[in-house]
Amino acid sequence: MSFLTKLSFKDQTFKLRETAILDATTKLLAEKGFDLITMDDVADAVGLSKPSLYKHFKSKEELVIEAMVRLVDEALAYLEKLPDTLGPLERLQSLLEWALRVRLGGGLPFLPSTSAHVRAFLTQSPRYILRALKLHRLLDAVVTEAKRNGELASELPNDVILYSYYARTCDPAVEYLRLYGKYDDETIVAHMHSVCFAGLGARPNR
Template identity: 60%
Template sequence: MSIFSKLNFKDQAFRLREDAILDATTTILASKGFDLMTMDDVANQIGISKPSLYKHFKSKEDLVGAAMIRLIDGAISQLESLPESLNAKEKLGALLEWALRVRLGGGLPFLPSTSNAVREMLMRNLKYVGRVIKLNNQLEKLVIRAQKEGDLNPDLHSDVILFSYYARSCDPAVEYLQKFSKMDTDSIVENMLRVCFQGLEKISK
């Protein structure tokens, strides 16, 4: 085996371990939150030493930042992969469905909405901020287009719709429904989408 092949294999192994670290981080964040999560928690969950973990990420802040960047990248990739045949509202609905399913699977901690300290920490991460701005711009354009197409209320300010949309992705009702209702994942997702886009009023037929 050539030196290049060996290096390539080592790079692949490094990347796989990093993915495992981020998977563990996301799971722990979703269950314990930022303040209670420790680097020991992450290292123990994937069975590596803490010094090995620090070879990938030098601090808990860097680790959480990387995990959140990966989540935002996942949302951007999901949005960009949607068929062009979908209209703006359908794309918004499809992305929210994806986010809710990831969340119900324990893969989407809603950190910035629960802690000022975490929000300030993430705002210092320029890479994260850049990804958030990119996603926000894409979603804002979809909201405005859906309003122009008559699929979302044109009388509401687009920011009200956009931030209400964001709120649905971190609505604590999702966890309550998952823990205390008899609804399955599909039913929870379907009903949360209806609340987001149709509200709580009965629709006259």
């Protein structure tokens, strides 16, 4: 028996279940938000009983932290996977579009804009903070580079750009556009992209 199959069957299903739980949590978080989710909801969604959940995650908050950690990891992976040929502005645009598509596909908005409670315990979690800071620092460098290229507004401080950028990935306008605007996903992405980088004001005609 190989080293890999040594941990098999039980441990494999355990791991599978863990991702299933995180998937369900992610979906529910996107739909209802932290406070409206009960642990029974999560258990039902994944076809498990509540105590089994606690075999994997020791509390509701840790469950959500892990879901967010996974999300930030995906963002980091996406950013690193981008071809080297892409310029800084293109990287930012690509990541924004990725984040919007994740959300439109039923995923989480990253950035805990949802509730003060969630933000509080997320910012207490070293696991989360570590990744969020890493992403933040990476993007900060990209923004600096983009400004140097004259691709971003040099009159705006980096943190204003970054926080506004994050905010756009969890912009409630997305939901309103889908709900009331009846646009398809790609149209929403295009519009959000346009608003994010060019604003609402009239654009100069070249």
